[in-house]
Amino acid sequence: MDCTIFTNHHLFMKTKLFFLSAAVIGTLSSCLSDKVDSELMSYSKEELLEIQKHLNLPEGVDDYTLNLPKNLSSFPIQVNNKQATLGRVLFYDKRLSSNKEVNCATCHLPEKAFTDGEQFSQGVAEERTSRNTLALGSFPSFNAYYGFGGTRMFWDNRASSVMEQSAETMKNPVEMGNTDLGEVADELLQERFYQILFDKAFHNEGNMSNEDKMLTALQAFVSSIGCYQTRYDYALTKSDDKPESDFTKYGFTKEENLGKQLFNDNCASCHNLGAGFATTIVAANNGLDLNYSDEGISAITNQSTDEGQFKVPMLRNIELTGPYMHDGRFKTLEAVIEHYNSGVKSHPNLHPNLKNSVGNPKKLNLTEEEKQAMVAFLKTLTDKESLALGRYSDPFKH
Ligand code: HEC
């Protein structure tokens, strides 16, 4: 979005805002707030003192701009830095849950690429979640992956945005257990530091409810998370975005390069690692079961052809996000590879990419060495450095 034409006419546009449609107002006011943002980069002394009583936040505002590799550079992710800053605080605040003991990071820990290492997760209830926590460590990939406007959340893709996902999670009786999100937001705003942070993040959005501000800020933070400093991205960029080329020239071992080849041949048709890889498939049945106890997308659509279909997850940081699959059934990457090698079930909805020429589940017949090579390749998709960035960490002084 190009804001420059608007900022020149800043005051003029402001008086005209009333006459424009809601969608256009959204666009314009975010342009206007960009302009004002730069004038309000830092807090007053009093504000900073108040904030730093409770939070480890910098004097200025953290820059959440991502440095994307070339193959993804046509998908710029713009987040509002002040909204992301507020979102970071909310993400780590336990007051977002009914018993004040659970925050988003209870299940989404940065050092585990924003998963929790559990098969199923513990929120406010004794009962655990019915699905494995999804990683957030490569979030903008989803924009690249599904295309703009098409990003959908959860294993069954039922939420259309992070705002919708966050609202659902906060109200889920097993996860965060709230009934009225407006009340949650109003309660937070009793706190002086939240008044300051909300005001900085939304000074031009007088009509937005506190609940929507809270959800918008969470969305900004979650959307800012990205892990693109991987050895794979480095080699792909060096190769001029040719995933099929010899990556031993760009730092891969022979084993990793063999794994990449096998991945390109058998996996990349579904797991898109960026624009350099083949077709994009949003959801699929990957033959885990003949009878699924969790029906996946068909529970939403009531279409039997959707049974056992789940989101095709991004594999960035996959080394850190086990256990694997929607129900966390596989503890290790070796077990995942063995599934694709020999364990794919002949479900009626099994995706064609996992079938052989006569329509049966494909057997890959990989040697031990090849299986290990695939695991080694998957580990080139790890970016611990980005996960450790201060701007993603818990800001609370405990
Ligand atoms: C009790 C554990 C728990 C808590 C707390 C929790 N989540 Fe999650 N999160 C999950 C699970 C489990 C899933 C997958 C659920 C599903 O697909 O049905 C998930 C999915 C997501 C997704 C979807 C990712 C994708 O790729 O589709 C996002 C985004 C997310 N969570 C963000 C948050 C935010 C923001 C918060 C705090 C407001 C939060 N989560 C709190 C467990 C949790």
Ligand code: HEC
């Ligand atoms: C037909 C499309 C398709 C192909 C081909 C495919 N996958 Fe998957 N993959 C999926 C789907 C769908 C899921 C999630 C399934 C579920 O949880 O029910 C998945 C899940 C995974 C997971 C677990 C991710 C997580 O976060 O838990 C890994 C790892 C994985 N696949 C690796 C591979 C590898 C390696 C190959 C090649 C040998 C491959 N996949 C081939 C569709 C595919």
